[in-house]
Amino acid sequence: MxxxxxxxxxxxxxxxxxxxxxxxxxxxxxxxxxxxxxxxxxxxxxxxxxxxxxxxxxxxxxxxxxxxxxxxxxxxxxxxxxxxxxxxxxxxxxxxxxxxxxxxxxxxxxxxxxxxxxxxxxxxxxxxxxxxxxxxxxxxxxxxxxxxxxxxxxxxxxxxxxxxxxxxxxxxxxxxxxxxxxxxxxxxxxxxxxxxxxxxxxxxxxxGDVRRDIAEGFRWVRHNPAVRTLVLTIMIFNVTFGAAWSVLVLYATERLGLGAIGFGALTTVMALGGLVGTGIYGPLTRRVSLGNVMRAGLILETLTHLALALTTSAPVALLIFFVFGAHAFIWHTTSITIRQRAVPAHLQGRVTSVNTIGLYGGLVVGSAIGGTLATHYGVTAPFWFAFAGSAVFVLLLWRETSRIAHTDDAQHNDSPIK
Missing domain, CATH: 1.20.1250.20 (MFS general substrate transporter like domains)
Known part of the structure; x- marks a missing residue:
């Protein structure tokens, strides 16, 4: 034991x-x-x-x-x-x-x-x-x-x-x-x-004033290139993710022909992929910088939306969801680690909350977009939107993501008790 x-x-x-x-x-x-x-x-x-x-x-x-x-x-x-x-x-x-x-x-x-x-x-x-x-x-x-x-x-x-x-x-x-x-x-x-x-x-x-404290958190994010890029990336990619995943149950039943059990299998397969991500995370981050890990993740997520928009095969889709599950674990863990390394201890709570607003705000906006697109253009339309939006964003922010690789040079947090 x-x-x-x-x-x-x-x-x-x-x-x-x-x-x-x-x-x-x-x-x-x-x-x-x-x-x-x-x-x-x-x-x-x-x-x-x-x-x-x-x-x-x-x-x-x-x-x-x-x-x-x-x-x-x-x-x-x-x-x-x-x-x-x-x-x-x-x-x-x-x-x-x-x-x-x-x-x-x-x-x-x-x-x-x-x-x-x-x-x-x-x-x-x-x-x-x-x-x-x-x-x-x-x-x-x-x-x-x-x-x-x-x-x-x-x-x-x-x-x-x-x-x-x-x-x-x-x-x-x-x-x-x-x-x-x-x-x-x-x-x-x-x-x-x-x-x-x-x-x-x-x-x-x-x-003192709660609004002043909140504003201080936003100001810090705005002036820190690495964390600013992270928050912006999470928000935009959750718009595209939320658009596609908001109609996932319809996609599974209408596009892939899966029933209730098959739909549940998608979540299970993603979680299993995440477990694989836990196994490879240590060796991966010892060999690849966190910035490059996140760059690769952005490309993988973009291609995930494209692959799901194209396929009608349930087995192929399950494989895609498995790989996506590994990516999601690696991305989320890396994002948290970068933020914790870069943010001073006295601002950790507020910067985390700014990140949370970006995360959930992106999901809510994306869900509204996904539902509208699926209603008017079919169940694959949100996945095409997610692919196109993610691809454009990767191109626009590719240079900015290089800043993430240098977060180790940012000011350190207070030393922890060991």
Missing amino acids: GRAAEILVPARLGTGFRWLIASSWSTNLGDGIATAAGPLLLASLTHDPFLISLAAMLRWAPPLVFGLYAGVLADRHDRRRVVIAANLARVAVLAVLTVTLATGTISVAGALVALGLLATAEVFADNTVTTLTPMLVHRDDLALANSRLQTGLLTLDQLIGPSIGAALFAAGVGWPFAAELVLVTAGVLLVSKVVLPSHGRSTGRSR
Whole structure:
């Protein structure tokens, strides 16, 4: 067991990070369970498409509404306590939800409110957790640490959790939420063991104007070439990604001829590709600069949209999704690592929130574009749009992406406790 732990989470990453990753994996499993159980709960209470779609909106809206304030909060206060408080809020909501389900007093409105509150609390927890890693791990090990965190996200949140959630829901509507309650509570206890350096316990900053603090985060991003390029890239590529993936269920059924099980297989195959990405990430980043890794990823994503627009073969599409899953893991892990290396500790929360706004804003805009294009021009139109838009953007920003390769020369974060 000790040898396996050393391979998975090497001792050089520190005891604090081991507590953090244990907490992250526990809550990730809970989130994965809720990914399946939430929609199933709504569908069991109502067949109204508007109300069911409202649940999805409540999942997407909180990062856009509260993301910037979550960044300010992370930079003003003890970050470990922010994570604990946010997850305790989730525990309270889950406890009430579990009781109402057990007593049969749940309503559609109550379920929607509960899911919205859970998503809101998750914004504050996830934003702040991202700022903890560079405070606990040496900057040279950030790529490894982030890859291990993302492994938990892939396997527990996206691959294993939804299946467990669906199975528990079949056993009883309250069971998946009770399980999430236990897992999030465990996450709170585990993260409480983390000991942060002094600059993480309290920034000592003024409790002044929130808008001024938010503006400071935007200004820093605007004046830092590497992070500015990252945020812009994430936003634009999520517009193209969101356009294509917004009609994925229609693409799978109408273009590929897949049923419900086949559609679910697309997500599973992407997660499996992501696991392969975890295996090759270390050797890849030791041989290739992070900037070039991201350049290659942009090209691969562009070609993914083209290939999906052209193919009508389900096996070919599944192979494409497998490769895309590996790319998505590598891209996301690299993006986090570059940002953590470049951003000063006292700005980590706000810069992360700016990145979040770009990420979710791109997805929302892209989804609207994708739905419109598919309605008027067919189910492959969003994929052609995604290919053309991504190709143009790669050409326009190719020179700018070279700046990403030099983020190691940017100002270093405060030294972490080892």
